Amino acid sequence: MKKRIALVGGGRMGGAMLRGWARMADAFDLVVFEPFPSAEVSEIIAAQAWVLNPESLEGAVFECVVLGIKPQLFAPVGDQTIKHLVSDQTLVLSIMAGMGTAKIAEVLGATHVVRAMPNTPGQIGKGVTAYWNSPTVPPDLEALAVSLLRPLGHVEKLQSEKQMDAVTAVSGSGPAYVFLLAEAMAAAGEAEGLERGLAERLAWQTVIGSAALMEETGQNPQDLRRAVTSPEGTTAAATDALTAGGGIITLVRRAVEAAIHRSRQLGK
Structure with a gap:
């Protein structure tokens, strides 16, 4: 059975992830929330028969919600929109710079949070992504996160969340x-x-x-x-x-x- 994934934010990095995911489109169903999608992002979504900005999410259950928005938007958008996509079984995979897992969990009421930092060469499968998962993330959800990051290129697991700022500065930027x-x-x-x-x-x-x-x-x-x-x-x-x-x-x-x-x- 396909996993149901939500991507919130289809800008530069979200778009890069979409391009990588297009190579494994048969593995999951994707719903994308992006108020101002580029023509390329819209074409990728349409080509894979994914869903862009659905009018209704009644009864929607997502195995994973990917946060691809700017960190400055997280607090208002998180409380108004994203929180309703997350259950206590949902994995939240964040690629927001600077935003810690504790803050994400607090705003969304999330139990399972993985924080990652990919870079833009991921759009051609030549990127590098480092990630850290909170202790509450079970192995199957960590494996799901890695499966979503791997199409973008090389994946590294960090020993501590404190390393994420350095990762952002070295490989993210x-x-x-x-x-x-x-x-x-x-x-x-x-x-x-x-x-x-x-x-x-x-x-x-x-x-x-x-x-x-x-x-x-x-x-x-x-x-x-x-x-x-x-x-x-x-x-x-x-x-x-x-x-x-x-x-x-x-x-x-x-x-x-x-x-x-x-x-x-x-x-x-």
């Missing part, structure tokens, strides 16, 4: 750091005389190929970096410039700290 690096590389190439389109293609394909090399070889980035860095060569000169005075290492550390700080603010 991490794709933006990589995209920014590609953007900066392309801009630097253009500044040195390359045609803009060529500079962008060179930068983007370098990032794509480097990530694929890490994945395929299984080598850590430090070893791969050393392998391409000849003593006193051009790459050594470039990496020396990037790391001088702390450089990129310090900047990334500050970026992660800033994201952690904001994640904690959103959870209040």
